[in-house]
Amino acid sequence: MSILPELERRFRRALAPVEEDPDPLLAMIRRSQDPKFGDYQANFAMALGKKLGRDPRQLAAEVAGRLSVDGFCQPPEVAGPGFINLRVRDDWIVDQLTAAIGDERLGVPAAAEPKTYVVDFSAPNVAKPMHVGHIRSTSIGDALARTLRFAGHRVVTDNHIGDWGTQFGMIIYGYRNFCDGEAYGQNPVGELSRLYQLVRRLIDYHAGKTRLAPLAEKLAGLESRLAEMHAEAAAEGKTGDKRVKKAIHRQQKDIDEAREELGELRAKLEAVEQDPELSKLAAEHPRIGQSVLGETSRLHAGDEENRRLWREFLPPCLAALGATYKRLGVAFDHTLGESFYHQRLRPIVEELIAAGIARESDGAVGIFFEGQDAPMLIRKKDGAFLYATTDLATLRYRVEAWQPDAILYVVDFRQSLHFENLFAAARRMGYERLELKHVSFGTVLGEDGRPFKTREGDAVGLESLLDEAVARARKIVEENDDAKPGGAELSPSQRARIAETVGIAALKYADLSQNRDSDYVFSYDKMLAMNGNTATYMQYAYARVRSIFAKGGVDAEALRASRPPIFLNTPAERDLALELLRFGEAVDYCLKDYRPNQLTSYLFELANCYSTFFENCPVLKAETPELRQSRLVLCDLTARTIQKGLGLLGIDVVEKM
RNA sequence: GCCCCGAUAGCUCAAUUGGAUAGAGCAACGGCCUUCUAAGCCGUAGGUUCCAGGUUCGAGUCCUGGUCGGGGUGCCA
Numbered sequence: 051m052s053i054l055p056e057l058e059r060r061f062r063r064a065l066a067p068v069e070e071d072p073d074p075l076l077a078m079i080r081r082s083q084d085p086k087f088g089d090y091q092a093n094f095a096m097a098l099g100k101k102l103g104r105d106p107r108q109l110a111a112e113v114a115g116r117l118s119v120d121g122f123c124q125p126p127e128v129a130g131p132g133f134i135n136l137r138v139r140d141d142w143i144v145d146q147l148t149a150a151i152g153d154e155r156l157g158v159p160a161a162a163e164p165k166t167y168v169v170d171f172s173a174p175n176v177a178k179p180m181h182v183g184h185i186r187s188t189s190i191g192d193a194l195a196r197t198l199r200f201a202g203h204r205v206v207t208d209n210h211i212g213d214w215g216t217q218f219g220m221i222i223y224g225y226r227n228f229c230d231g232e233a234y235g236q237n238p239v240g241e242l243s244r245l246y247q248l249v250r251r252l253i254d255y256h257a258g259k260t261r262l263a264p265l266a267e268k269l270a271g272l273e274s275r276l277a278e279m280h281a282e283a284a285a286e287g288k289t290g291d292k293r294v295k296k297a298i299h300r301q302q303k304d305i306d307e308a309r310e311e312l313g314e315l316r317a318k319l320e321a322v323e324q325d326p327e328l329s330k331l332a333a334e335h336p337r338i339g340q341s342v343l344g345e346t347s348r349l350h351a352g353d354e355e356n357r358r359l360w361r362e363f364l365p366p367c368l369a370a371l372g373a374t375y376k377r378l379g380v381a382f383d384h385t386l387g388e389s390f391y392h393q394r395l396r397p398i399v400e401e402l403i404a405a406g407i408a409r410e411s412d413g414a415v416g417i418f419f420e421g422q423d424a425p426m427l428i429r430k431k432d433g434a435f436l437y438a439t440t441d442l443a444t445l446r447y448r449v450e451a452w453q454p455d456a457i458l459y460v461v462d463f464r465q466s467l468h469f470e471n472l473f474a475a476a477r478r479m480g481y482e483r484l485e486l487k488h489v490s491f492g493t494v495l496g497e498d499g500r501p502f503k504t505r506e507g508d509a510v511g512l513e514s515l516l517d518e519a520v521a522r523a524r525k526i527v528e529e530n531d532d533a534k535p536g537g538a539e540l541s542p543s544q545r546a547r548i549a550e551t552v553g554i555a556a557l558k559y560a561d562l563s564q565n566r567d568s569d570y571v572f573s574y575d576k577m578l579a580m581n582g583n584t585a586t587y588m589q590y591a592y593a594r595v596r597s598i599f600a601k602g603g604v605d606a607e608a609l610r611a612s613r614p615p616i617f618l619n620t621p622a623e624r625d626l627a628l629e630l631l632r633f634g635e636a637v638d639y640c641l642k643d644y645r646p647n648q649l650t651s652y653l654f655e656l657a658n659c660y661s662t663f664f665e666n667c668p669v670l671k672a673e674t675p676e677l678r679q680s681r682l683v684l685c686d687l688t689a690r691t692i693q694k695g696l697g698l699l700g701i702d703v704v705e706k707m
Numbered sequence: 708g709c710c711c712c713g714a715u716a717g718c719u720c721a722a723u724u725g726g727a728u729a730g731a732g733c734a735a736c737g738g739c740c741u742u743c744u745a746a747g748c749c750g751u752a753g754g755u756u757c758c759a760g761g762u763u764c765g766a767g768u769c770c771u772g773g774u775c776g777g778g779g780u781g782c783c784a
Contacts, residue, residue, distance in 0.1 A: 080723060083730090093726055096764065106764075130727055131764055175784090215784075292773095414782055423709075423780080430782045437784050466711065467779055492713095493777085530746060539744095552746095564720070567712080569777080571719065575733095580746050582732035583720090590746050598743050639723050651721070654731080665739095665748045685743095707746080 052158065052634035053138060054079065056122065057090060064117040068109070069098060081632075088127070088135035089628060095132030106132035143627050144616045147687060150630070151610050156691055158634035160202030168206045168448050169195045171460035172380070175212035176367040176387070177221050177246050180374055180512040182572065183462070186491050189558040190566055191460035192380045192700045193646045194489065200698055201637055206452050210444060211371070211387035213364060219346030220249040222359050223338070228331070239370040242363060248331075253339045255322045255332050258315050265315065269308045276301045347434070350392070374512060378554065379700055386444075394443040395435040399428055402442075407478050417475050426471040441472050442479075449481060456485035458644060463490035463567070489644045492569035516554060518574060523553035526580055527707060540706060548704050552586055555701045559585035562699055563650040583654045585701050588692050591657040592703045594664060595689040598682075600705075602670045606686050614679035622663040623684065629659045630687050633695065646699060653695045660688045 058076045065072040075094035082091045095113065099106030110132035117126055117134075124137040150157035171191020174180045191207070199205045224245030225234075234241040279298050288294045322328045335341075349356040368385075375381065399415055402408035408417045408428055416425030428439040448457060459469060469488035476486060527549050531538045540548065563583055564570050580586035599606060618624040636652030639645070669685060672678040693703050 077724095078726085080726090082727090083722095084727075087727070091726085096726080100764085133727070212784080412781070416781065421710090425781065427782055432782080434782085436782075440784095463712075464778055465784085468784090470711090490712095526746070530744080534744065535740080536744090565722095568720080569713090573719080579733070584732085584746090586746060590744080594744055594747085601743055635723090642723080645723095647721080648723070651723095651731085658731095661747060662749090664743080668743070670743050707744080 053090065053631055054635050054638075055159075057092075057136065060117060060119060060122070061092060061113075064113050065094075067116070068102065068113070081635075082135065087129065087133065088124075088137040090136045090138070092134040092136070095128075095134065099132060110134050138628065140618050140624065143618065143624070143631060146631055147616055147627055147683070148613060150687060151613060151683060155200075156633055156687070156694060157631070158200075158637060164202050164204060165455040166204040166206070166452060167195075167198050168208060168452060168454045168457040169198070169460065170208055170210050170458065171195075172375075172382075173210045173212065173461070174371065175215065175217050176364065176371060177212075177217035177242065179243050180371070182494050182510040182512060182515055184512055185515070185557065186494060186561050186566075186570065187460045187462070188375075188378065188380055189561050189700060190489065190491060190646060191458075192378075193558075193562055193649075193698065194458065194460070194641075194644055196700060197637060197640055197646070197649065197698045200694075201641055206384065206448075206454065207382045208448070209382040209385040209387075211385060213367075214350075214388035214392060216342065216346050217246065218349060218360055218363070219342045219344075220253070221246055221363060222345045222349065222356055223342045224249040225359060225363075227335070238363075238366040242367065249338065249342065251322065251328065252332055252335055253342065255319060255328075256336065256339055258319050262312075262315060262319070265308065265312050269305065269312060272301065272305045272308060276305060350434075374516075377516060378558075379702065386447075388440050391440050391443040391447065394447065395439045398443050398446065399435070399439060402428065402479075405479075407475065417471070417478075419471060419474055422471075426468075426475065438468065438472065441468075442475060445472070445476055445481070446479070449484065454484065456487065458487050458489050460489045460491070463492055466490055487644065489566070491566040495569050495571045516557065519557045520550050520553035522574060523556065523580075524549035527552065530707070544706070548707050551702050551704050552580075552589060552707065555585035555589060555696075556580065558699065558701055559650065562646040563654075565647050566645060583650065585696065588653050588657045588696060589703055589707060591660045591664075592689050592692045592696075593705065593707045595660075595685045596705045598669050598685055602682075604682060609679070609682055609686060612679070614683060615676065616683055617677060617680045619677075620667060622659070622666045623681070626656075626659040626663045626684055626688065629656050630684075630691055632656075633691050636695075637698070649695060649699060653692060656688065656691060656695070 057079050061076055061079060062072050065075060069075060075098060078094040078097070079090060079092045082088050092110075095106045095110035098104075099109045102109070107128060110128045114126040114128055114134050119126065119136065121139070122142050123139060127135045129135055146157060169191055171194075172184060172188040174184050195205050195207045221242050225242070228245055228248055230241060230244075233244075276298065279294075279301060283289045283291070283294045283298070322332055345356060349360055399408065402417070403410070403415065408415050411418075411425065413431035414427050415429035416427040418425040426438050427436055428442065429435055445457070448454060461469070466488060469486075469490075473486040473488075476484070524545065527540070527545050531540045531545065560572075561570060598604070616627070618627050632652065633656075636649050639648040639652075642648075663684070667681055669678060669681040672681055696703060
């Protein structure tokens with residue numbers, strides 16, 4: 051049983067005589083920040099007092115007087131303007147912990163009304179290697195899916211991969227023109243990926259060539275306009291005018307932006323021109339951009355040969371993705387990519403037109419929204435469909451196939467307008483009771499505060515990121531093992547396995563522990579600092595518990611079966627015990643707005659409480675056998691909660707480290 | 708032009724959505740390994756929560772205006 055729901059239940063009764071709809075008030079019960087205000091506090095009396103026109107302190111006293119917490123909390127205390135402070139009784143804590151010992155769920159109740167959730171996350175393009183940008187969607191989505199499942203809901207995970215777009219036209223073109231047969235035979239994905247990059251560069255080169263002159267012209271135009279603005283301002287004596295200054299500032303910013311863009315473009319062009327091989331290829335394929343589009347539309351139109359190539363390329367690409375997911379410990383119930391919806395696009399557009407939801411405009415078809423000048427286009431002038439079309443078809447399919455109560459889209463915040471539109475369109479289509487949520491997250495930045503890229507301007511590959519994290523973890527594991535008081539205790543293969551677990555955990559955790567809204571500055575050093583609020587800190591706490599059991603030759607199963615009495619005689623023991631009972635609360639907070647960082651902060655606090663306990667309370671050498679048993683139980687519950695909690699985040703523990 | 712988001716300790720970030728004295732971790736300083744893993748613990752220092760108003764018992768959080776930054780914005784995804 052969790053504390054908060056129990057408090058809510060009891061306050062609901064006490065509030066009944068004064069308030070019909072107590073739910074908003076019950077939401078104002080929370081953990082106390084300062085121990086001198088008890089363990090929990092109810093903060094509703096002030097709000098309710100205002101609503102009823104009554105003195106909040108008096109009201110608080112009245113409700114507190116009616117509150118029945120016998121056997122659960124110490125008598126409530128009213129403080130300040132009307133806070134009701136509560137301290138949970140130690141014997142109640144002990145009872146709850148004793149019940150949790152024999153409970154797989156550690157005393158966390160399953161949802162009273164289970165719902166069906168579809169979680170859409172990760173969604174890489176299969177033709178290009180996964181990069182750093184995919185780590186956030188993947189780890190957040192996976193963590194939410196696992197947590198929802200634990201909370202008792204039905205969860206359908208679906209990886210909406212990009213397996214039908216222009217990138218396949220690029221690979222097909224590359225395969226036809228530049229393929230190294232031997233390399234392809236040995237490592238198809240490696241060769242396809244090389245072809246993708248090559249074609250990408252050639253296209254960028256030609257596109258860049260044609261963009262160069264207009265861009266330079268635009269820059270010149272901006273600059274001369276700026277000079278004019280200065281002159282005008284001076285002539286009219288408005289140099290100090292706020293609006294004028296602001297306009298000039300903006301103009302300057304546009305210029306800086308254009309200048310930078312031009313610089314990057316020139317560098318890119320130069321890189322190709324200085325490479326004899328590349329510049330030769332570029333000269334031989336002047337219309338490559340056009341041709342690639344041609345390959346793509348032939349694929350979409352059902353061209354036999356291109357379909358055959360697509361069917362040939364897809365399995366090895368999927369296998370490569372699968373290997374990465376396996377390493378990350380992520381699995382999906384379904385992988386229904388863009389290609390799956392291919393035949394459903396035309397019908398849905400026609401239906402939407404017929405229903406008056408979409409209409410034609412300038413030859414294209416779009417859905418228009420009030421107060422917004424640009425519509426969401428679902429068919430281009432040339433008849434091709436857009437990603438909004440696919441998303442609508444996908445939404446419909448999911449509703450029909452799985453009857454969900456909610457669909458979560460774990461996607462970059464830059465697509466928020468798209469999802470706003472998509473959801474509005476869905477409501478017009480009649481999906482009104484369905485919860486549609488864009489679980490958005492910020493950009494992964496480098497330490498310079500700009501989007502995380504390699505020196506060449508490409509996104510950093512995910513595999514190399516994992517390798518680096520693991521290599522760094524390996525070093526730390528080895529140093530630590532060598533420094534153990536009793537000498538090193540890990541074999542090389544154990545060290546390697548631990549480094550893999552610790553490194554990947556650090557990477558995922560660094561991401562999950564952040565409020566997902568904010569941009570995220572990626573830093574190996576901070577992530578693998580391995581102290582503070584990191585996965586390693588919790589894995590370490592777990593390993594220390596396991597070490598006690600190993601040293602003492604304690605059989606955890608037998609310990610649990612014996613149900614020894616629990617004593618909470620020191621603050622460290624009581625703090626730890628209370629924290630253990632808060633696990634369910636943390637899961638609730640995590641799911642309330644789909645924020646895994648709520649769960650990470652709980653686990654950090656729990657591990658913190660344990661470390662304090664570990665310093666202050668000898669376990670194996672406790673004063674009495676009874677105390678030893680009691681502390682062993684606290685240790686065991688801590689280890690199980692950490693393991694379970696990290697498990698909900700998709701992170702493994704290690705027995706030794 | 709219009710729309711959305713953000714600004715919190717030197718740095719990276721929290722703050723349970725309006726609650727009591729704004730918290731962590733890095734970095735800095737001081738203490739703790741003959742006792743279960745020091746990847747740890749205990750302590751010190753560090754703040755005009757971007758600015759100016761407003762709402763109320765109470766504001767980092769809500770409202771108005773501004774500054775700075777990011778993103779988006781009919782034929783990419």
